[in-house]
Amino acid sequence: MGNFAELIQEADRRLVVLRVLAEDADYSHNEYVLRSALRSMGHNVSVDLLRTELAWLAEQGLLAVADTTGVMVAKLTARGLDVANGAVVIPGVKRPEPEL
Helix, strand or coil, X not given: CCCHHHXXXXXXXXXXXXXXXXXXXXXXXXXXXXXXXXHXXXXXXXXXXHHHHHHHHHHCCCEEEEEECCEEXXXXXXXXXHXXXXXXXXXXXXXXXXXX
């Protein structure tokens, strides 16, 4: 990441992943569902980039990642839910906009 616009894009991507997981009844999705959700919100990412983002979010304790027969599955943690809802601010993840 080199410029400010790329950093903003990265932070927004991470927030989208957390919010998509927060909306699921089980707080989890596989990488294919997450890629589709990101694409629908203006983030066309490669599998490699998505896996990198999932690893970064896992390092921050915001989600857990499991490899099930070659497919990555992400599950939101309680801390990740707090970030998705704006209760906790993490550098590198965009803070959600307030609800109108």
